[in-house]
Amino acid sequence: MAIQRWEYCSLTIDHFEEGDKRQSVLFVHYSVEGANKRPVPPDDFGRFVAQLGLESWELAGVSSDQPPLPGARYRESWVFKRPLKAK
Numbered sequence: 001m002a003i004q005r006w007e008y009c010s011l012t013i014d015h016f017e018e019g020d021k022r023q024s025v026l027f028v029h030y031s032v033e034g035a036n037k038r039p040v041p042p043d044d045f046g047r048f049v050a051q052l053g054l055e056s057w058e059l060a061g062v063s064s065d066q067p068p069l070p071g072a073r074y075r076e077s078w079v080f081k082r083p084l085k086a087k
Contacts, residue, residue: 004083006083007029007030008029008079009030009052009079010027010030010079011040011048011080012077012078013078014072014075015068015073015074015075016073025045026039027040027048055082056083058080059080060079060080062078063076063077063079064076
């Protein structure tokens, strides 16, 4: 039996003061070649997370122990995984 291999991605969300329209969301897809980063428009966040589900990404964990961007109150990192496709 083959060992299950996984691929990972994350969403990092910096939360600013309530009422502040700024919100920073960064998507990172990790691979052995490196990390592919791109911003996610805050207005598209819900659709983006729904798309991750359609692409078989599963939420594996949430962390809030990283320092936020300057001016942000706190930062969350959501880590997702899905089975790595055989090559």
